[in-house]
Amino acid sequence: MFDKVLIANRGEIACRIACTLRELGVRTVAVCSNVDRGARHTRLADKVCLLGAAEPQASYLNIEALLQAARASGAEAVHPGYGFLAENAEFAAAVEAAGLTFIGPTPEQIRALGDKRTARDIAQKAGVPVVPGATGADRAALRKAAQRLGYPVIVKAALGGGGKGMQVVEDASQLDEALDSTQRLALSGFGDPSLYLEKRLDRPRHVEVQVLGDGRGHAIHLFERECSLQRRHQKVLEECPSPTVTEGLRDRLTDAAVAIARELKYRGAGTVEFLLAGEDFWFLEMNTRLQVEHPVTEIVTGLDLVRLQLEVAASGRLPITQSDIVRRGHAIEVRIYAEDAARGFLPQAGTALRVRWPQGPFVRVDAGIEPGDAVPVHYDPILAKVVAAGGTRDQALARLTTALDQALVHGVMTNLPFLRALVRARPVAAAAADTEWIEREFLASFAAVAGAPAPELALAAAALLEWMGDGAPTGTVFPGPGAARAGSTDAFRAAGRWRLPGLE
Amino acid sequence: MRSHWRDGDRVRSVDLVPQPGGRFRTTVDGVELDLAIERLEDGRMRLSSSGEEVLAEVTTAGARRFVRIGHMDFVLEREAGGRRRAAATGGGALESPMPGMVTKVWVAEGDVVTRGQPLLAIEAMKMEHVIRSPRDGRVKRLAAAAGEMVEGGVTLVELEEAS
8 A cells, every 4th residue: 555645636535535544554745726825625635735726737737736746745545536537648757757647547548438428439339339429520510410300409529528628419409509619618627628429318217337447458347326316517516326217227337337447448437327218228438437425335335436546546456346345224415515596596706704613423424624714716516425324215314304304504605595495395216306307497496496585584683683792791691581572473483384295 | 794695596585684792683585584593613514403503614725715615515605785797798797717827808898799799719728718798889999919828707798789
């Protein structure tokens, strides 16, 4: 095992990786930008290196500064987390060229799977069906391909992924504008303007398989995750196992994922994503990193994925065999984001003045912030993940609902109100949602709840605190018991509407 | 004391009238509440009425108040002097909806624009948001250029009536 590992990331994932490193007795090196000085992920590390200014290009995407930090700190290996440089082949190559170990696949594997065109070729070579699609260098070819596939189609950045850099096109009149804007995003976000066109499936589900390879042709799987609850192709709630996949389909999905990993001689942890309709499935993409939603797999299999990544990177061997891996129970995760769900999910920044994460049996929280921590504008607005486990899906969902009711973040707006309503929605309880259900149906129900006036009690509390000022001694009773007057309204009856209904 | 609070799209009022003997009356939007309140530490208070009670937690962040009642959170914003802001679509100014980088500007000052026409695009967290004209008019002032980083809530474009 390594003595010292640099974590090239920030936020909750850097904190989560640091936990396993500490547990293994590996010294941890954190990196941070100017605005992240003192952030939680730096507090968990043995050593902290400053990368540069707040902008990702100057800090967490700055390969030179990261290598400098690794050299200066004496780290032997680099864990990229997810996002930032996690799927950047140049970074992986630069880390290895500097004589360090990149905790992830080879640069060639990252490059091949990061390009949707070669990734599809690999899947097909492994005998796995792919979503009908087309690549093309020029506009005329793409226009013709869209016509052949039939609208609606999805325009994607060839090097994009994880829902970033893609746009749905309903008919031919929208194609040019979508190609223009996706091309701009592809260039600014992924450094390559190449585009790729895909048939948009009708109400598909999203199921992915966690795989682990030794880099020499051995590969195993850690079952699947269902991630159909999405908003704008961003996952919102993930669970393991999938409540909709039958045993037969599970075997076919995991076989397909392992076949792709074997075909590539894949090294480390990866995720093969599929779209499903009924018992049919198509390869979507393979992510060459630890996923945001990896905790649900960890809970159900009892395996620490970060530890497995480290062991494969350090030894070049898989520390377990397929028959060691068993499923037990069910786990569900939601992502807490700093965003205003009632106002188009606009990203929010500020200071998380008051934070209380849920506690209780069978609840796990992977958090990037504690009370008083800043939430900067420059990065992905994920604050934490809340995961609940149960013997059954119903039990896990009930625990998650309770946990979300307990969670509190004040000082920066979060999507907690949205998540609390989501876990109470009937299609979620029934596992009947497809990837478009949130936008097609749920957002309208949520808007009705979010748009309701705050209870009178909330306004009274805000005004009373202001009136009392900070100087009033605590314990003072205003105005004192027995102050009820005839003709006044029962404040609690008036406030009844804040209680959350079950949503359709 | 009367205070005004922005609650989503509404502006709501609270009247607190101190009474002799340390008492006061609380009225929200003209509805009088029968409330007793006990202040606890750190922005917490116990509100009770007719034998029921609930814990409220209020956190002040600038003009915003984050209020937890039971298991629900509400965000209210103190309105200075009870003034109501013009709705963004009714006034002439278009504000940036979030912090980010202006990636594209399709109009110039003096241009006549129609409702729904794309004016500029902002990118944040790899998402592009196109800001469209809320109505027909003319670009009076353009306060942002492509490549510029902008904060949330700053004016990007001012529109005027096209004569």
